[in-house]
Amino acid sequence: MENIIIVGAGLVGSLLSVYLARAGFKVSVYERNSDPRQINMQSGRSINITLSERGFKALDAVGAADVVRQLCIPVYGRIMHAQDGELTYQPYGNNKEAIYSIGREDLSKALISFAQKHENIEFSFNQKCIDIDLPTATLKLQNLKTGEITQVQADRIFAADGAHSPVRHKMQRLKRFNYSQEYLEQGYKEIIIPPGDDGSWVFDKNAIHIWPRDNFMLIGFPNLDKSFTLSLHLPYEGEISHDSTASGDAVRNLFETYFPDIWLLVEPNLTDYSHKPVEAMVTIKCFPWSYQDKVLLIGDSCHAIVPSYGQGANAGFENCQLLTKCIEQHPGDWQTAFREYETLRKPDMDVLADLCLEHFTVLRKMVGDPKFLERKKIERKLQQMNSEFASLYYNISFTCMSYSEALRIERIHQEMISQIAENNIKREVSV
Numbered sequence: 001m002e003n004i005i006i007v008g009a010g011l012v013g014s015l016l017s018v019y020l021a022r023a024g025f026k027v028s029v030y031e032r033n034s035d036p037r038q039i040n041m042q043s044g045r046s047i048n049i050t051l052s053e054r055g056f057k058a059l060d061a062v063g064a065a066d067v068v069r070q071l072c073i074p075v076y077g078r079i080m081h082a083q084d085g086e087l088t089y090q091p092y093g094n095n096k097e098a099i100y101s102i103g104r105e106d107l108s109k110a111l112i113s114f115a116q117k118h119e120n121i122e123f124s125f126n127q128k129c130i131d132i133d134l135p136t137a138t139l140k141l142q143n144l145k146t147g148e149i150t151q152v153q154a155d156r157i158f159a160a161d162g163a164h165s166p167v168r169h170k171m172q173r174l175k176r177f178n179y180s181q182e183y184l185e186q187g188y189k190e191i192i193i194p195p196g197d198d199g200s201w202v203f204d205k206n207a208i209h210i211w212p213r214d215n216f217m218l219i220g221f222p223n224l225d226k227s228f229t230l231s232l233h234l235p236y237e238g239e240i241s242h243d244s245t246a247s248g249d250a251v252r253n254l255f256e257t258y259f260p261d262i263w264l265l266v267e268p269n270l271t272d273y274s275h276k277p278v279e280a281m282v283t284i285k286c287f288p289w290s291y292q293d294k295v296l297l298i299g300d301s302c303h304a305i306v307p308s309y310g311q312g313a314n315a316g317f318e319n320c321q322l323l324t325k326c327i328e329q330h331p332g333d334w335q336t337a338f339r340e341y342e343t344l345r346k347p348d349m350d351v352l353a354d355l356c357l358e359h360f361t362v363l364r365k366m367v368g369d370p371k372f373l374e375r376k377k378i379e380r381k382l383q384q385m386n387s388e389f390a391s392l393y394y395n396i397s398f399t400c401m402s403y404s405e406a407l408r409i410e411r412i413h414q415e416m417i418s419q420i421a422e423n424n425i426k427r428e429v430s431v
């Protein structure tokens with residue numbers, strides 16, 4: 001039986017271990033952090049993520065969807081909070097389609113526990129990859145508890161070690177390895193709003209709440225314990241920024257001016273706000289994703305995206321399924337399997353990365369914009385009239401069509417919507 005090493009027991013690494021073990025390989029997963037089931041993990045990453053159709057399909061294919069579903073809250077649409085407190089609801093679909101909000105930590109623990117049930121999967125925690133020899137698929141590890149350094153070798157190594165992947169760093173030194181990274185000019189800090197005094201949700205639990213304010217925004221996700229996680233997205237520097245809201249008075253001023261409807265809920269929960277680091281969001285593209293038939297990058301290590309569509313983990317899960325299919329189609333021919341996988345998936349992940357950057361601006365700037373809302377209204381009417389007419393968000397979140405195909409359809413739809421909007425304006429003017 002071939003031995004496989006996975007670096008990183010994050011969301012993608014854990015699910016990938018299940019796919020590979022089921023395909024008949026012996027899998028060892030090395031993770032630098034402690035076992036999240038034994039500690040209160042403070043990764044600094046977002047507290048919530050949302051799962052959608054393609055993520056669930058990939059979980060379902062290995063029987064992991066049910067355990068995950070129990071930890072989720074369905075979210076049927078967005079509620080926009082205008083500065084004057086007015087609320088606008090945008091359903092995600094016409095048939096109560098939902099995305100699912102889940103705690104990152106809950107998901108991570110569930111996937112590790114699910115994977116550990118498989119006899120051919122072994123997890124080692126507190127083992128940090130400090131180097132890799134690509135041609136021999138040999139990993140140098142440091143035990144972060146004891147300091148001990150060891151080497152492990154496998155037939156193949158899969159690097160699911162996240163956006164700052166040490167394995168990718170090593171590959172970046174190879175000739176003809178393409179790499180780019182781009183940070184958003186905005187960063188975020190999270191604020192937890194506990195349940196109300198009577199133990200109930202403080203906002204509608206089945207919606208994502210957005211306070212779009214042009215160059216900045218607040219976004220809220222429901223949690224299973226009836227709390228909400230708010231992410232405050234601000235530019236790093238400038239008039240309204242993380243820099244300018246370093247003091248408690250400045251934060252109060254920001255909320256009282258731009259988010260007055262929730263200041264009273266936020267105020268008691270700001271005790272550690274000023275000490276929290278500002279979290280960054282990055283887009284990473286690179287190619288190739290593989291080194292010969294020995295090493296493959298997977299997940300954020302080769303395609304980190306900004307979270308505006310909530311797709312990073314969903315796409316990563318989908319990729320575990322696609323990769324396994326390629327491996328099974330080319331038994332023993334790993335190089336062909338890797339090539340096929342990366343060639344198939346790279347264009348889609350590039351499309352998704354660009355769409356996510358665009359959508360970030362949409363969420364911040366245009367969700368509260370009357371012209372945008374008018375276009376959304378037209379889009380919904382078209383959807384009601386013709387069930388084939390699905391929005392880009394719909395195709396990304398509620399179908400498993402490729403991201404490139406979703407973009408192709410969207411271009412056609414936007415052209416139609418522009419024409420209808422133009423005709424509406426002409427009609428209004430002539431009336």
Ligand SMILES: Cc1cc2nc3c(=O)[nH]c(=O)nc-3n(C[C@H](O)[C@H](O)[C@H](O)COP(=O)(O)OP(=O)(O)OC[C@H]3O[C@@H](n4cnc5c(N)ncnc54)[C@H](O)[C@@H]3O)c2cc1C
Nearest residue numbers: 008010012032046050129161162299300307310312313314
């Ligand atoms: C703010 C925010 C919100 C998001 N929201 C969503 C969402 O709603 N929906 C969605 O689908 N996606 C979302 N994402 C994206 C999602 O979090 C990532 O795409 C996903 O976590 C990628 O999984 P991964 O396993 O590739 O990487 P990670 O989850 O980052 O896991 C990498 C693992 O590798 C380990 N590791 C790193 N270096 C080493 C080393 N040297 N040795 C050993 N182990 C190592 C890390 O400790 C970690 O456990 C969001 C991301 C952000 C930042």
